[in-house]
Amino acid sequence: MAEGGNGVTGWLTRTRGRGRLHWTDWFSYGYLAFGVLLMFGPVVWLLLSSFKTDSELQRFPPRLLPHAQETVTLEGHAKPLPLFEVTAGELAGETVAQVRRIGLSSQVVRLDDPGERIELSLDERTAVEAPALATANYTGLFERFDFLRYLWNSTFITVVATLIMLLVNSMAAFALSKYEFRGRATVLALVIGTLMIPQSVVLVPLFLITRELGLLDTLWGVIIPGAATPTGVFLLRQYMLSIPDEILDAARMDNASEWKIYWRIILPLSAPAIAVLAILAIMWRWNDFLWPLIALSRSENFTLQLALNSFQGEMQTEWSSLLAMTVLTLAPIALVFVFLQKYIATGIASTGGK
Amino acid sequence: MTDGAPRRSVSLAVLTPLMSVIEWPMRRLQRHLGIRRLAWVFLAPNLLLFGLFAFLPVLLNVAYALTGGGNVLLENRPPVGAGNFVQLMDCESYLDPNSCDEDKFWRSVHNTVLFVTLQVGCMIGFALLTALVLNGPIRARGFFRSVFFFPVLLSPVVVALIWKWILQRNGVLNGVLGGAGFETHVWLLDAGWAFFWSVFISVWAHMGFYTLILLAGLQAIPRDVYEAARLDAASPWRTFRRITLPMLMPTMLVVLVLALIKGVQTFDEVYAFTGGGPGSATLLVIQYVYEVGFGGSPRLFGLAAAASVLVAFVLVVLTALQLWATRKNAHG
Numbered sequence: 001m002a003e004g005g006n007g008v009t010g011w012l013t014r015t016r017g018r019g020r021l022h023w024t025d026w027f028s029y030g031y032l033a034f035g036v037l038l039m040f041g042p043v044v045w046l047l048l049s050s051f052k053t054d055s056e057l058q059r060f061p062p063r064l065l066p067h068a069q070e071t072v073t074l075e076g077h078a079k080p081l082p083l084f085e086v087t088a089g090e091l092a093g094e095t096v097a098q099v100r101r102i103g104l105s106s107q108v109v110r111l112d113d114p115g116e117r118i119e120l121s122l123d124e125r126t127a128v129e130a131p132a133l134a135t136a137n138y139t140g141l142f143e144r145f146d147f148l149r150y151l152w153n154s155t156f157i158t159v160v161a162t163l164i165m166l167l168v169n170s171m172a173a174f175a176l177s178k179y180e181f182r183g184r185a186t187v188l189a190l191v192i193g194t195l196m197i198p199q200s201v202v203l204v205p206l207f208l209i210t211r212e213l214g215l216l217d218t219l220w221g222v223i224i225p226g227a228a229t230p231t232g233v234f235l236l237r238q239y240m241l242s243i244p245d246e247i248l249d250a251a252r253m254d255n256a257s258e259w260k261i262y263w264r265i266i267l268p269l270s271a272p273a274i275a276v277l278a279i280l281a282i283m284w285r286w287n288d289f290l291w292p293l294i295a296l297s298r299s300e301n302f303t304l305q306l307a308l309n310s311f312q313g314e315m316q317t318e319w320s321s322l323l324a325m326t327v328l329t330l331a332p333i334a335l336v337f338v339f340l341q342k343y344i345a346t347g348i349a350s351t352g353g354k
Numbered sequence: 355m356t357d358g359a360p361r362r363s364v365s366l367a368v369l370t371p372l373m374s375v376i377e378w379p380m381r382r383l384q385r386h387l388g389i390r391r392l393a394w395v396f397l398a399p400n401l402l403l404f405g406l407f408a409f410l411p412v413l414l415n416v417a418y419a420l421t422g423g424g425n426v427l428l429e430n431r432p433p434v435g436a437g438n439f440v441q442l443m444d445c446e447s448y449l450d451p452n453s454c455d456e457d458k459f460w461r462s463v464h465n466t467v468l469f470v471t472l473q474v475g476c477m478i479g480f481a482l483l484t485a486l487v488l489n490g491p492i493r494a495r496g497f498f499r500s501v502f503f504f505p506v507l508l509s510p511v512v513v514a515l516i517w518k519w520i521l522q523r524n525g526v527l528n529g530v531l532g533g534a535g536f537e538t539h540v541w542l543l544d545a546g547w548a549f550f551w552s553v554f555i556s557v558w559a560h561m562g563f564y565t566l567i568l569l570a571g572l573q574a575i576p577r578d579v580y581e582a583a584r585l586d587a588a589s590p591w592r593t594f595r596r597i598t599l600p601m602l603m604p605t606m607l608v609v610l611v612l613a614l615i616k617g618v619q620t621f622d623e624v625y626a627f628t629g630g631g632p633g634s635a636t637l638l639v640i641q642y643v644y645e646v647g648f649g650g651s652p653r654l655f656g657l658a659a660a661a662s663v664l665v666a667f668v669l670v671v672l673t674a675l676q677l678w679a680t681r682k683n684a685h686g
Contacts, residue, residue: 024590028487032498035484038558039501042516043508045526049519061529172400179393187397194408196673200619200640201666204647204659205414208426209406228403258392259380263373287509289622290640294648305511309626312515323519330512337500337507 043330050323051133057319068132072097074114083128084108086120095128096120137324145321147328149300150307153219154286157303161223162281165232166274173236174262178248194230199291210295221295222303226285232277239273240266279340286333304329415666418659424652431656438660459661461634462642469553469624469638470617477557477564477613478606484561485568486598499569503562510622513559518542518627521551542628545635552624552636559623560616564609571605572598604682611676618668639665 049057052066071080074097081097096108099117106125107117141147175181176188199206206225207216215221243266251261267274289305296302302310308329311322384392414428419438421431446453451460484502488495505513520527521541528538541547575598583593621640624630630637630645639661647658 024490025492028490028492031483031487032492032501035498036501039505039562042520046516046519058524060524061533062524062526168399168403171396175393175396179390179396181390181393184393187401190401190404190409192677194404195677196670197408197412197666198619198669200621200643201662201669202408202411202415203643203662204418204655205411206407207648207655208414208418208428209410211426224403225407228400228407230404233400257377257381258384258389258396259373259377262396263369267369283507287507289510289626290644294644305509308511308515312518312626313629319519319522322515326512326515330508333507333509334504337504 046323047327049319050137050327051135052320053134053136054320056134057323065131066133067129068134069127069129072111074109074111076114081109084120084125085128086125088124089120091118091120096125137320138328140321141324141328145307145311145325146300147307147325150302150304151328153301154303154305157219157222157288157292158282158285160219161226161285162278164223164227165229165281166278168227169229169232169277170236170267170270170274171262172233173240174266176233177237177240177243178245178266191230191233194228199225203290203294206291207294216295217297217301219296219301222288222292225295226288226291229281229284232281235277236270236273239270243269279336282336283333412666415659415662418655419663420656422656424654426653426655434656438656439664441657442660442664456657458634458637458646459639459642462637462639465549465635465637466618466620466639469549469556469620469636470614472553473556473620474610474613474617476553477561478609480557481561481564481568481609482602482606484565485572486594488565488569489572499566502565505559506562508559510559511626513555514623514626517551517555517558543632545632548628548632548636552627555623555627556617556620560613564613567609568602568605571602574605575601604679607679607682608676611672611679615669615672615676618665618672 048064048066049062053068056063056067070083072083073080077097077099081099084096084098086092086094086096091110094110096110096118097114099107099109101107101122104122106120106122108120108125109115109117172191176184176191210216210221210225213221213224215224247265247269248261251265256264287305288303289309292303292306293309296306299307299310304325308322308325311318311325380392380395383395387395417428418431420433420435421428422434422437423431425431442456442459444455445460448454448460451457451464454460488499488502492498508516519525522528523540527541532538539547541551579597579601580593583597588596619640620638621644624636624638625641625644628636630641643658643661643665646654646661
């Protein structure tokens with residue numbers, strides 16, 4: 001990726017006009033700023049919202065930052081008491097702590113006189129709040145849902161499917177790039193042919209085949225059908241073609257077996273291409289939805305994506321758990337992105353996605 | 355591209371036992387078959403997977419499409435000839451889904467055509483604009499490029515939920531609109547708006563991918579062509595029309611066909627976003643296949659397979675176009 005090696009001077013003079021900003025520069029930066037808002041904004045909003053309490057989530061219009069009601073621990077009261085500001089009546093302007101709520105009224109105490117309980121109507125007070133992160137949404141996930149199971153299912157499928165795909169695809173790519181044999185052109189044509197057959201148009205027969213193999217509603221039923229991708233074969237073959245054949249011949253002189261040549265020489269030398277394919281495969285499998293939706297029916301086999309989707313139907317209003325779960329689902333991909341950005345961009349540009 | 359030497363050795367340490375176990379039978383095979391025929395051994399697992407999960411399904415798909423009933427086992431399915439196709443295609447007018455026997459299918463076809471047209475059009479338009487801006491003389495290009503790119507990595511369900519949360523009745527969009535004195539909506543319960551937002555989130559999620567490809571295309575245009583245009587004092591618009599656009603055309607063609615292929619297959623994000631609703635306002639054709647085949651009971655595998663065959667036909671035409679465009683691109 002050409003990044004334009006620009007030093008400090010380049011940074012300062014990178015404008016179209018002579019020193020002054022041309023209108024196209026204004027347009028460019030305006031557009032980019034808008035882009036940052038539109039692309040990052042929704043994710044930031046999700047993140048902020050996931051730290052809000054239930055009542056805060058139902059608040060309209062919503063506030064930007066998560067807030068929580070402040071509490072105070074007073075003498076004679078075991079639990080911390082929520083703080084309120086009185087808006088009307090004798091105590092107007094004062095801050096009080098609520099001891100208990102009774103219907104439309106509440107018993108409160110002054111902070112400096114925790115012994116004396118005062119009746120206060122609910123409409124004569126507002127909660128004292130400050131920005132704070134509520135982590136209950138996240139902890140609730142582990143207590144109330146089988147979150148760890150979905151996480152495990154997703155991880156297992158992603159890791160195993162990626163490993164199988166790398167092994168199988170690199171073997172095929174090795175054969176197609178380093179051997180002259182009759183039928184090679186046919187095989188290459190077949191591989192191209194599979195490009196035309198995405199899973200989404202063969203769902204019914206895939207269902208039957210997976211069922212006949214006894215893999216329906218198992219994690220393997222998601223792993224195996226997804227393991228063969230023409231993209232991987234192409235990507236790796238292209239890279240392996242650039243490895244000189246002389247290396248192989250030298251190894252054969254040393255009496256190395258073909259399998260040894262494959263995994264001791266070709267695989268290590270193809271590491272950059274394999275890394276790119278691995279990242280792509282991890283992304284595809286982690287985000288996979290349609291086939292798992294069909295292949296997995298018991299909720300204990302659900303992946304994170306399926307669990308997310310089914311919960312949004314089941315608990316239409318329970319956004320608190322859903323938001324936290326969404327954040328945790330996108331977190332691994334976000335981390336991969338942060339650390340391996342360059343590989344991803346290169347990989348996707350060179351394979352044309354899936 | 356760089357590679358981490360330590361990472362390589364770590365992965366080798368994990369692989370070594372496994373690979374050594376395979377080594378022995380492979381050596382035997384090699385002695386038995388000779389080096390050339392060993393290629394087929396290397397190909398075998400991949401070809402087996404392709405055969406089992408790509409080629410066999412294509413044949414079976416046709417078999418399903420020509421049979422009826424609710425049984426999944428082919429031997430128990432009565433042949434109905436072209437019955438499923440007739441049911442799908444039986445229409446007084448293809449422009450009016452209500453006049454069709456299988457009106458849901460045609461509604462999904464209509465929706466998909468409109469969806470793909472809008473989505474691909476908007477997406478390529480914005481991707482081109484973004485690529486042009488990113489290719490311009492700007493600071494922090496790498497950062498901005500990642501900003502537009504990162505939604506590509508999000509899962510469709512996550513994309514759907516992020517936007518559903520923003521668009522919900524008491525969501526932030528209604529909050530902002532209400533605060534500014536505009537009309538608020540229950541966005542996803544209104545057919546027109548639901549469709550608009552489905553297209554929107556789809557463009558939002560996939561635009562970065564096409565931006566990346568177009569940007570690579572732009573960066574491949576030789577600098578001296580622009581230099582010549584500058585010496586001729588050509589206006590920016592003229593430079594764009596006469597140089598950038600024609601030289602970017604091959605890339606644009608590839609991007610267009612790729613976007614069409616993916617657009618036709620759209621399912622995940624719209625399904626998680628609207629569920630095809632309200633009514634069938636955002637029902638796309640893959641969701642139709644899913645619902646007919648797997649969504650309810652009885653499972654109409656025949657009808658689903660027949661619809662798949664029709665979609666596959668469109669995709670084969672598009673993929674042939676893609677291969678042609680890629681080849682044309684590669685040969686200049």
